Each structure stands twice: as structure tokens, then as C-alpha cells.
Amino acid sequence: MTVSFLCRCAAVCLCVALNFPLVTSCLADRPLLRIDSALDPSVLKPHAVELSVEHQPDGSVLRMSAGHDYRWPGITITLEGDNRNLSKYGFVAVDVHNVGPKSVGFAVRVDSLDADLESDSLTENQTLAAGETRTVRAALRRKMPDHLKGRLMGMRSNPEGFSEDQGLDTDAIDKILLFVTKKDHEQTVEISSVRAEGDSKVATIWLDSNADPFPMIDLFGQYAHADWPGKTHSLAELKQNLILEEQDIDANPSPEHWDLYGGYVAGPELKATGHFRVQKYEGKWWLVDPEGRLFWSNGIDCVDTNSAQTPITDREFYFSDLPQRDSPMGGLYGRGNWAPHGYYKDRGRYETFNFTAANLVRKYGEDWRTLSRDLAHRRLRSWGLNTIANWSDENVYRMERTPYVVTCNSAGRRIEGSSGYWGKFPDPFDSEFAESVRRSMEYYRNAANSPWCIGVFVDNELAWGDELSLAKAALQSPSDQPAKQAFVDALKLKYARIENLNETWGTPFASWAALLEEPLNEQTMPDDAKAGDDLRAFYSQIGEQYFRVCRQAVKSAAPNTLYLGCRFAWVNDLAVRASAKHCDVIGFNRYEYSVADYQLPEGVDRPAIIGEFHFGALDRGLFHTGLKPTKNQQARADAYRDYLRGALQNPIWVGAHWFQYGDQAATGRGDGENYQIGFVDVCDTPYPETIQAARQIGDSMYQLRLEPVKMSSPIPAP
Template identity: 45%
Template sequence: MSGPLTTTMNSGEDEARDEQIPSSKTQAPNKYEYKGNQMMRNILTAAIILFTFSMSAEDQSLFQIKSDLDLKGFSQKDVTLRIVEKNGVNAFEVTGGGTDEDWPGFTIKAPENKWDLAKYEKICADIENLDNETLRVALRVDNPDSSNNKNRISGGCFVEPGGKSTIEVFLTRRQPGAPDLIGMKEFPQGMAAEGYIRPEEVSQIVFFMHRPIKQQKFLVSNIRAAGTYTKAPYEDMKADKFFPFIDEFGQFMHKDWPGKVKSAEDMKARKIEEEKDFEKYPGPSGWNKYGGWQDGPTLKATGHFYTAKHGGKWWLVDPDGRLFFSHGITCVNSGSATPLSDRENYFKSIPDKDGKHKDLFFTQKAVKHGYYKDKTPLCFNFGKYNLSLKYGDKWEELFGPLACKRLRSWGISTLGLWSDEDIAKLHTTPYVTWVHYWPKNLKGKTNYWKKFIDVFAPETWESLKARAANFLKDSANDPWCIGVFVDNELPWESSTTVAVTTIISPADQKAKQVFVEDLKAKYKDIEALNKVWGAKFASWDALLKNDKEPDVEKARADLEAFSEKTAETYFKNVREIVKAVAPNKLYLGCRFNGDFLYAAKIAAKYCDVVSYNLYRDSVADFKVAGGMDMPAIIGEWHFGALDRGPFAGGLRTVKNQEERAKIYKSYVAGALKNPNLIGCHWFQYNDEATSGRPLEGENYQIGFIDIADTPYAETVAAAREVGYEMYKTRNGEAGK
């Protein structure tokens, strides 16, 4: 995710982050309680038996899967269906994937053209993974006039091998006469400007897999409408009553929740409460200065972090030779900014931009997505403003030490990526860093949300060399620096994606020239290539000028070979450049946002640690590069809820703060169980701005602290519960 954008599911036409949850009052858990504030497009045409229950809080089954259902008339895309019975329940057994169909799946049309689900909160379906690989599956809900991101919503889940899960798609809606809102990715309940449907007119539901690299098999059952939709009091507000809707602290004005700041005095009271909390929880007693396991085994001390396998599990080893697990948080900084331009009426009160807080205003450049794309909006940083109210004029001096004190108290051992460099320089908490550079990109097409790198262009590596020398000048010999990431969520996609993107790029693309030369060396004559590819190129020059995608199945062997060559070149060059500048730092990879086996296996040859951004329920059984025995780190993960703060729960939404705390503990416990994982870094320290961050309008409740600098008590308690015991847990001593 991070500074760039991230999505976890896509139907090929729309993002699947359209999830909304009802509000719920929560309270912090047990002994680690924070003592501050408590507050497819192909239609199933066979007969479907409808169940129509009375409209109540009970679930409504959308249809029944009968054992004698005739499947001969069913039309599916790259999947086959059959009816099976398991544990007394009939289910669709779905088998498909492993081809170049991006979104294999099937569609179920509503009988009589629609389901009226206006009284329901969400549509759910139970999924069971029958495969030995992690399953990535999604469900899309459509109106009759759906297209792209209009009049449709979707949601998805990851299901571990042999595991079960439930897809939940919340019926995001827009009330008649709702004000038009801009510059935000998610919206107040009932006021969505995009990514919503008319729940009274659901015409079809679509199950699909997300670009599976091999054939997979799973069950779909118990497809139902669930939960009772409760209208929020503000949903019927017209513009004259709704605006402004952001208060002087950057919070939503028309809703209350435990812990919401009402005044500057509230903030100062929270400060005192947190100081008392620090006295009770100064940090784990068994940690050394780096956060390593002081009470555990002693390995070789090298003065830098390195990896080692101990007791059947991979570990980091700190500079003093102690075992170390990287329980981290990314983006530890004082940012929570939002654009003001074109929507000044959204805000109750903004300080004078030429006054005392003038440094908190800035102009955002290089906006590539959302309402402000290609614009330069004036922005204001509510996060920093609130810090100044809470801690006074010297808040900047206090912020770094406070953040480190919090991390230690919370059982967090690492400053994750994109954290403030000045905090890293305090040498209180180990950190990871990265190199940001300006590569040449493949011009053929954009995959996922960005273009892939031209790894054969000399300019790519000239930029990385220059930037690495600059970015790593302070950290190369710093014992507190664990290692270096380069790039984030590159669009590796399928084993042919990079090669296809290359072959349709312009003739002056260096990577394309290399690819064509490889093909010349193999086939000698263009007619020999034409025969294999089923193509009609008149010459090699015609291939070089071509911008049409080849028949992937016929050209697969050559496409896969070049994708692998690209990966080999990429990881080899990055490693050499990083190690030339920082030989004692771990090369932590490129932060894969999927399995990408062909690339991951090559990464394993060159990376000291392979990195993944894994937004899923569990990583306990996650296989690194398809099952290789080497260390890996989770660069990003999170869960969010909508009972407090911003309007979206990020990439993994749960019911409320209690559920968030519960799944936090479960996720970290899974990472500690996994023998290959040497760390997991939560994304991120702060909530995003309620009214949307400048880059593209993301406004997720994904922080450890809210926009007013109040820690989320339940999440803090969960982090302490797993963090304080993590070394004993990983070493198999929990409870002893």
C-alpha cells in the first residue's frame, strides 16, 4: 500500500475495497489494557430456488443449491462447476484458473431480474479452499446498469490451503439527495459518491478468482444476505445541514464515538493518562537495547543485523548477537494531511495559512490518482496541528522520543518503512530503510496500478546507483539499520505479464530490443517464430514495431523465459548495487503483493530476506517462494473498522475495535508460528485523514493512533499481549 496505491482484489474493472461496517461501541481487553482513554461475466441460467423470508434481522438465503440442479446449461469462463455435498450442505465445487484468463469465475443472475436487499447490510458466502495453495477469491454485486466502478461493489478474501473463510460484501449505498463529495476514496455511510449500488435492485452476483497462476479448486456455499442495515442520523442531511462535516481537529462532525476529542483540554488530559500508562507498561523486561531477546540464546555478534536459522526457525540476529523478531509499524511520522482546494466548505475551522501554523500548509505535487490527479491542491496537516495543540510549540522536539517510547511500551521492536528519518537517528528503535529512484519504465501498458521497470535500460541502474549512494549514506554502517528495501509492489503478475508488456512496447524500448534479439537467436528466421506463435510478422523489424499482444498460449514458452530473464536481471542488479554501498545491510527485496512464484523463486537467489505485503487473515501457513527454506518479512498488513474515525477500514475491514484487536493478535501469532517469517510490519502508525490524504484520497482507519494523537486502546493492548511474549512464543515457550 504505502505512498503508492494498493488493492487486494479486482474484478478486472473495479476495485474490491468497497466495504462498510456498522458502528459499534468497544472496550479494551484484559491485562495489557491501555490505561489512557477507554474510549464473469457468464450467467448461470439454470433454475434457482429462491427462499423469501420475512424481513428481519435473520439472514436471507438468496438461493438453494440442490443436488439435482442441472448444470449442463451453465456457462462458465475458465471454470467448471459441479454440485457436491459436504457435512450435510450442498455447495458449488469450482475448478479453474492456471491460464491467462485474469478473472476466471461464474455469475448468478437474480430470479425475476432482481433481489430486493434494501433491509440488509451485506451479502455473504462461505468459501472452502480444497487446494494446497492459498486461494484469492472475490464476490461482486451488480445492479442492472453496472459498469466499471459504477453501480457495483465487491469484496474478497484469502483462504489458506484447506481453510475456510467467509466473503462479506457490504451494500454500500447513496441516499437520494446526498451531497456530492470529492477528494475522498471512501465516504460517510449512505453518501458514497462512487463504488455503491442500489441494494433494492441487485441483478446478479459474480464469483471470481484473482489471476490464479495455477488451477485451483474451492467450494462456495450458503450465499446469503445478512445483517440489518441501520440508517445513520446524518444520512438524510442535505448540503446546508451536512457542511461543514470535518471539525477543527480533522474528525467527522456528525458522529460520536468513545475517545473522540472535543477540545484541546481533552488532548492534554489524554497526555497525562498516557504518561501513567507508560509507567505501568515501560516495555518488555526481557529485551536488550535493540529489542532483541536478552534472556534468550546468544549467537555471534557482528555489529549488524543478520539472519540465522535457530531451533528450526529463521530469525534476525541483532548487532549484539541476540535473537530478534521484527514486530514493526510503518510510517511512524507526524503526517495526516488533507487537501483543502475546491472544498473549503468541508471544514469547520482551519487556521490562518499565513499565521502561526503556516508551516502546516503545503502544495501537493505529482498527484496521479483521484479527484486531484494532475492538480496541485493546497493541503493542511491536521496531524501536526493536533500535536501542536497537545504538546505545545516544542511538539516537534517531543514527537520522536514519544513515538519510540510508545513503540517500546506497545511491544513494537521496529520502525517500519517510510518512518521519519530523524526518529531512526535517535538510535532507540531498529529501523528499515529503502532506496527511491527513477527507473525507465516499460511503455507497453500499466499492470495493476503501475508500470513495470525496464531492467535492460542503462538509465535504470544509473539512477539506482546514484540514489543508493545518497539514501544509504547514513544507514550503511548504522548498527540500528536492519536492511534495505528497493521498490514496492511491482506488477509481476502472471508468468507472462512482464514479457507481454515488453513485446507491445515501442521499438525504442531497450527491453523490447533485448527480447527480439533473444527471439532472433532462438528462431533464426521470422517464419519459424510465426509458426510457433501463430503470427504473421513480415520481418523482425515488424515484430520490433508491433504493439499487439501475442497469442499467450502459443507464445507461452518464450514469454515465460523472458519474464524470468527480466526477474533475474532485476534482482541481480539491485543486490549488486545495494551491497556495493551497504555490504553489511540485509537486502530485503521488493515487497511482493502476491505469491508471484516465478519471480519469488528468483528473488530467493539474491535477496537476504524476501518481502511480501500480505493483507490477509493469517500468514501462519504462508509459503515463501512456493516453499523455499529462507527468511521472509511481511512489509505491510493491517485491519481497520468503521466504529471510530475515518470512513473505511482499509484493505481488511472487521466489525469493530474489539475484532480488530482479536485479529491483530491472531495475525502476529501466525507470523511467530511460521518458521520462515522474521517479522511483520503493520501499515501504518497514523490513521489517514478523515477527508482523504493528498495522493489519491485514501481515508482509512488503519492507524495505531487516530488523527488527534489518541492511541486505539484495543489495538495497543493486542500488540502488547503478543509483543511482550513474542520471543517465548516463537521459541515454543509460551505459557511456561
């Protein structure tokens, strides 16, 4: 494999390193708990755990075995002396190894004391697979200085990680808590290091109340007060990067042994149907491409030109060089109103500017749309990716040069008693629900019927809750809620008389009409132990109705296209079992460091696909890592490679899609997300570390997938 572009980028990085301050760590790590033969576990405050110091060839570890009776079993480390002042550091890092045979939810909580001796805290939670070793890092987000309050809005994180409501007094860190979530099985972890690491890099311009840090965003949409490897400093650099990348793609056009679709031409030749389908082959689930070749969907979301579109209303002072509205780039201003969270929530319409598109105009000229769409396909193939995934530009995937997925959405009434991060749960018993999915599929009919279409997702990250939640939500809804009416009908069929229901539930309903008319609340809701079987049964009925209606809509418009589910983010076994009855492939969004050991509920044997995952770091000018932080770009690339290796070795997964193609805007999208999660930055420049890792996986993924099923190995710490 030729890596000319990567080598050139490394040379550019070296030049930058010689001339500019970089966002890299030069501060020595500070141990916060010395784990050695001299450590007396009694100085730690345990909570339902047993502690011991174990001496191993590589050094001593603190072994923590959790009990079963405490919700958050763990230990509290009280800091003293100089260790309380961590203002120069960016993270508290803990190296932890899961000794046991099952996964462990491990958390690091950092507490500080403010001037009134009240505690503030921040927590980082991560799941460790059986046998896994990882570094868990809790970011030391600072309290926002008074002179900046109300000026750094609309972003999940800002240039220095200041927080108005969840920040720490980093010069007064009081305690560190290490704990696991309660499980019904024994949990044992080994902790080998607890330390402060990474420079805080709080720039003087932000701390000095007399300094004016604004504007903080340059012409290209980059942070103005720092430099880093790969930052674009001029239009000439922007265009030179295109020349270098074209040379790199010419030298690395595609992984070997791929067919037209990205399937494995060197593998077995199976039944070809002209469409994508699923098949279990040698103990592992696979997609099979239209030509009958084994296919594993290695993809990327949001292949479009909008990733760095950002609200500017109330924040124009952030930006140094926004174009005149009557200039050739004036058409890149827009309007938006989507803001389910954050500063712009409930503020109505706001104005936006699209930095991604602006830089594409500068880079490619008037024909930027056509040239960037063409390059997207060539990039993906060169990088070892064979799928254009969710929320991508229809103008890109309908070129039919890379396999793609289609995403539909439901509409109609929501279950009024429900709640969730993205909103209330759809009511699948509402007639408008079925009609809305049918209309959405009708719009995508041609795209969904193409042989290039892998399958169709409907909806995303719905609030499935626990195994009782949706049934309770129906009971908490008004009498005209279709889901509530369906629940009462099911109860009538089972119990016949309201007195029989009352006897089982321990409730005083005067009639079926009274149960239907009265929205229940915490006081009138039946006891879980008494009504649990009925609540779970109706929860399953909601799930099966949801997936049945969605499948019918998908198959009515595109009978040969796979139905990929709803991309579970928060889920329980009942919901998964309901999906397995109707989905060809079960979709999940899995923001973890490893999915190697992920299993479906016992007895469920279906293929599954990952619709979203990502990692990010803070060493390239952005302010938030995204949902899974890593230390730097090389660690991000390593985490990406290890995640995909684990997915390829797990028999259930038939693909994994990275979120997303380009970095989000430094100043955030409508809901404030401003994550460093792109394969390319705001200037459309690829991240060389990530591209190299992607090519390594793309070159070897079919060989890895075809290896015999085996237990996964511990995943290296990111």
C-alpha cells in the same frame, strides 16, 4: 502486564456510550438463506458446482464443491420479498469454511436492479487458507443521491459510503453470488450463514436535499456528525489523554527478555557481527540482531507526523475551523501534486493541511516535533514493536533507539508497453536505472550502514503481472527501449536467423530490424503457446537484471546491510525465483487475513518479510476500513493478533510490518485513501484494543516463533 491506560480508555468509552450515539450495530441480523434440513439445494442456481446440505453437531451447512471447467464456479441466490430491501443494513455477511487442503479464493457478489432494470454489483474477494473459517463481508455501498454528486470528492469512501459509479440500490437487492476462483485442484467450501448485518446508519442530514451537511470535519480533523468511543471533544481532553498515556507507558515500558534492539535475550546467543543478518535456526528463518540474538521484526510503517495531511483545494467547505494562514499554525498548510488516482489526478498542485501536526502542536506545544519523536520510540517499545518500517520520518529513526529499514526508489525510463496500478515497470536495462538506485543509496549511505538498520527495500508494489507480461510489454515498446533491445539480442543469440524465430513463433517478421522497429500489438503479438518459452525466459531475465542491479547498488553503499527486495504486492513464481537469487530477504506486502500457510515457489528456501498489512473498521468515525475490513475495533485487534500468530508460526517469515502508524485523514490523502488503519487516531490517541493485542503478541512472539514447526490451525473469523 499492567493495563491502566486501557482500563481508563474503557471507562471513557463507557461514559461516551451513556451520553452519545455510537457507531455500533444494534440492528438484528437478517438471514438471507436459511441453511437447515428444510433447504432444497435445487432452489439455488449452481454454476459448475455440486451442492449438498450437511448436518453437523453445530448446525447445518451448505457444502459447495467446485468443478474445474468454469472460471467462477459457484451459486446464485435470488432474493425475494422483504429480503430484497437491505437499505437499513451495512453488509452482506457469509460464514464460510474451506474444507480442502489448499487455499481457496472465495467471493461474495451483491447485485441490485436500478429503475431501468439494469444490474449494479459490488464484490468482496478473500483468500481462505486450508482449513480456515471466516466471515466474508461485502459492504452495501449506496448510490449517491443526486444532490450530493460532485460534492463528496477526493475520498475512497465518504461518510455514508455513497458511490457515484459503483453503488447499489440497496432497497432493490436482486441476487447474491457466492463463488470461488478457478483452480487446478478440487475446492470444497461449507457455507453456514448468509445474512445481512450491521446498521447502514445513513444520517438524515445526508439524505435530506434541503439540509446542508457541510462543514463535516471539526477543529481536530474528525467527522463532525457522529460520536464514538475515544473521540476528542476539547483541548482539555486532548491533553488529558497524554497524561493517561504517559502513565500507561511508565507501567508497560517494554516486553521482558528483549535486548537493546528488541532481540530475544533469553534465547540462544549466536554469532554477533555488529549488523543484522539472517540465519535458519531450528527449521525457521530468523533475523539475528547486531548482538547475536534472535530477532523477529515486528514493525510499523509511516512513523511520522503526516498521516492526516489532506488536500483542501476545491474542498475548503468540508472543514469548520481551518486556521488563518498568517496564524502560528499557518505553517501547517502545504502543497502537493502526488495523485496517481482519484479526484486530484492530473489536476496539478493542490493545497494541503496537516491535521496530525496541528493536533501535535495542540497536545505538546512548541517543542512538538522533539516530544512526539521521543514518544514514538517509547510507544513502540511499550506496545511490543521493535521496528520502524517503511516511509517513516528519517528524523525519528536516525535517533537510533529502534531498529529500522531504509527505502530507496529507482528512476529512469519505464518499459513503455507495461502498465500497473502505480505506473509502468522500470526498465532495468536502462543505464539511468542503475544510476538512480546508486544515487538513492548514496543519500541513505549513513543510515543504511548503521547497526540499527535492518535492511534496505528498493521500490514498492511494482507491476510484475503474469509470467509473460513484461516480455510482452518489451515487445510492445518502441525500438529504442533498452529492454526490447535486450530481448531481441537474446532472440538473435538463440535463433541466429529471423526465419528460425518465425518458424517457432508462427510470425512473419521480415528481419530482426523489423521486429525491433515495430511495437507489437494484440494482433501482431505471437501466440502464447508458441512463444511462451521465450517470453517466460526473457521475463526471468528482466527480473534477474532488476534484482541484480538493485543488489549491487545496495551492497556498494552498505556491504553489511541486508537487501530486502521490492515489496511484492502482485507477483508470480518467476518474479519470486528471480528475487531469491539476489535478495537476502524477499519482501512482500500481504493484505490477507492469514499468512500462516503462505509458501514460496517449490525449491525456493529464502527468508521473507511482510512490508505491509492492516485491518480497519468503521466504528470510530472514519469512512473506509482499508484493504481488509473487520466488524469493529475488537475484531480488528483480534485479526491483527491472529495474523501475527500465523506469521510467527510460518518458517519463512522473519517479520511483519503494519501499515501504518496513524489513521489517514478522514478526507483522504492525495490519491483519496482515507483508511482507519492507525495505531493512533488523528488526535494522536492510541486505539486501546489494538494496543492490547500488540502487547500480547510482543510479550509472547519469541516463544511462539520458537515452537516446533507445525500445521497451522484454522483462523477465527474476524
